[in-house]
Amino acid sequence: MCGIIGYTGGAWALPVLVEGLRTLEYRGYDSAGVALMDTDDGSPVVRVAKHSGKLANLEEALRERPLPGSTGLGHTRWATHGVPNDRNAHPHTDDSGRLALVHNGIIENYTQLREELSDRGHGFRSDTDTEVVACLVADRYRGELAAAVREAMCRVRGAFAIAAVHADEPGTIVACRREAPLVIGCMDGASLLASDVAGLVAHTRDVEALLDDQVATLTPNGVTVTDLGGAPAQGHRYRVDWDVDAAEKQGYPHFMLKEIHEQPQAVRDTLIGRTDADGRLVLDELRCDPDELRHVDKVYVVACGTSYHAGLVAKYAIEHWAGVPVEAEIASEFRYRDPILSSHTLVVTISQSGETADTLAAASHARDQQARVVAVTNVVGSSLAREADAVVYTRAGPEIAVASTKAFTTQIVALDVLALYLAQARRALFPDECRDHLARMEALPALLEQVLKQEGELAELAAGSFADAGYVMFVGRHVGLPIALEGALKLKEISYVHAEGFPAGEMKHGPIALIDAGGPVVALATRGHVHGKLLSNIQEVKARGAVVLAVATEGDTAIDAHADHVVYVPEVHELLYPLLTVVPLQLLGYHMAVRLDRDVDQPRNLAKTVTVE
Numbered sequence: 001m002c003g004i005i006g007y008t009g010g011a012w013a014l015p016v017l018v019e020g021l022r023t024l025e026y027r028g029y030d031s032a033g034v035a036l037m038d039t040d041d042g043s044p045v046v047r048v049a050k051h052s053g054k055l056a057n058l059e060e061a062l063r064e065r066p067l068p069g070s071t072g073l074g075h076t077r078w079a080t081h082g083v084p085n086d087r088n089a090h091p092h093t094d095d096s097g098r099l100a101l102v103h104n105g106i107i108e109n110y111t112q113l114r115e116e117l118s119d120r121g122h123g124f125r126s127d128t129d130t131e132v133v134a135c136l137v138a139d140r141y142r143g144e145l146a147a148a149v150r151e152a153m154c155r156v157r158g159a160f161a162i163a164a165v166h167a168d169e170p171g172t173i174v175a176c177r178r179e180a181p182l183v184i185g186c187m188d189g190a191s192l193l194a195s196d197v198a199g200l201v202a203h204t205r206d207v208e209a210l211l212d213d214q215v216a217t218l219t220p221n222g223v224t225v226t227d228l229g230g231a232p233a234q235g236h237r238y239r240v241d242w243d244v245d246a247a248e249k250q251g252y253p254h255f256m257l258k259e260i261h262e263q264p265q266a267v268r269d270t271l272i273g274r275t276d277a278d279g280r281l282v283l284d285e286l287r288c289d290p291d292e293l294r295h296v297d298k299v300y301v302v303a304c305g306t307s308y309h310a311g312l313v314a315k316y317a318i319e320h321w322a323g324v325p326v327e328a329e330i331a332s333e334f335r336y337r338d339p340i341l342s343s344h345t346l347v348v349t350i351s352q353s354g355e356t357a358d359t360l361a362a363a364s365h366a367r368d369q370q371a372r373v374v375a376v377t378n379v380v381g382s383s384l385a386r387e388a389d390a391v392v393y394t395r396a397g398p399e400i401a402v403a404s405t406k407a408f409t410t411q412i413v414a415l416d417v418l419a420l421y422l423a424q425a426r427r428a429l430f431p432d433e434c435r436d437h438l439a440r441m442e443a444l445p446a447l448l449e450q451v452l453k454q455e456g457e458l459a460e461l462a463a464g465s466f467a468d469a470g471y472v473m474f475v476g477r478h479v480g481l482p483i484a485l486e487g488a489l490k491l492k493e494i495s496y497v498h499a500e501g502f503p504a505g506e507m508k509h510g511p512i513a514l515i516d517a518g519g520p521v522v523a524l525a526t527r528g529h530v531h532g533k534l535l536s537n538i539q540e541v542k543a544r545g546a547v548v549l550a551v552a553t554e555g556d557t558a559i560d561a562h563a564d565h566v567v568y569v570p571e572v573h574e575l576l577y578p579l580l581t582v583v584p585l586q587l588l589g590y591h592m593a594v595r596l597d598r599d600v601d602q603p604r605n606l607a608k609t610v611t612v613e
């Protein structure tokens, strides 16, 4: 978490830094700060301004007292070490105040380093691990910042991206990363760095992602990259294929609503180019030999949060179409047990950002055990994309709202395509069966447009039967279950209303005790082989006074007798329902949060990209 931005060039740095922080604020919003290099009576100095709370607080302070200078760093924080206050906000300086440093990640050996540095006479003003790194770099400084950073980072354990400036080296920024993202970009007469390409695309689309233990030195004339030993190195260079407009609200009140409405296009884009001239499935990015896929005897899908729910949906598709057993696992649990992995195991890791620490660690654990690792990610050049053996990209475009929506639907699409590809490689389906399934998926964008038209009804429900709900239960069976879990996650994370998702058949084994008169229950009740069972489960909660909203298949008039409210989705293949049924739940969560006046795009305590364990 945390967002880092840096600029050195011919223009005033402050507007570039503040603008960059605005695009990175989704990464954390506990505090924000900047450090600018300037001169005082002709002597070079570093000036820092920082403020707890959202970027707006810092902006207000900077409006009253702008900081001049054409080289600087900016930071937006998601607190790990130390409560979110002004003192713990970044940038942090060393005792002399001549070095300023920003950091994203966690320094595991900071207590030991802090003691060592205290013994050497350094003082500390904050509770953060970052200040320890600032002092460590200052301690090793002998007139060359890059050398000091290299030496210091050899001592540091943990995951980090850092960037530092020193008053004695005007115009220079030095940055380093290990297991946390950092991208650099150059233009005529200026160089920039950011935690995410979103911070750079307003200036350049040609970027270089630093790799682990690389150190970049940025000046207005360009960037040099070395390894920690000082030998020349090169990051991963690529061109960003979306432009700055894609990261704007474009008239929507919130990014989340815009991203919900972008789903038809995002699904369409994710399906483009998936067949060859003979209609056979191709996955160009999947650098996997079909022969290897033929011998896969077990699949693990591993991810966190919403991406994990996409993985749960994929389990049904992979087992049904490709005939391989699948286990879906939460990434933070995966490597702490003893999953039985071999060279015949395929581990599918799913991450919108491609930077989630637990998912990255799971991928590396799987590779260590000789398993083949496929990444499903939205971010080209992300750590996960680089570290996996193969990658399937979702093409959702930038997702800015903390609550994931279009990333989820495109992940399911990419995973379904992967399931069909596996089925094709293993000859579990005939080619025309694969083609038929793909054709059904190609019809989805138009069907999604139809579902989105029901937004008004969901907004009414949010203001009506669901308005004063203290809790909401979501129930589903088969592919409806992951959507029940996702609906509950969406609602709780943005509205702070307690919500839980349950397998509908499990209700009577405990959770039904929660139901009281008027308690809202959302039931995923589309047609399929468990439809009848689900209707019985709805009856069970209705008999205890629940108010039921059913998400049902168009034309299912019988559902009216069971539910108090119904939203309809068009009829599709049973395995494809999740792509449609999640949309009303996203809209319900969104409108409930808006009604409760929540900060929809930046809910409390959360950050978009979780780069710490």
Ligand code: F6R
Pocket (backbone or CB within 6 Å): 304, 305, 306, 307, 308, 350, 351, 352, 353, 354, 355, 356, 359, 402, 403, 404, 405, 489, 490, 493, 608, 609, 610
């Ligand atoms: C919820 C949400 C999170 C993410 C999770 C994984 O709306 O966005 O649960 O899904 O933090 O993030 P990625 O997909 O970037 O690995």
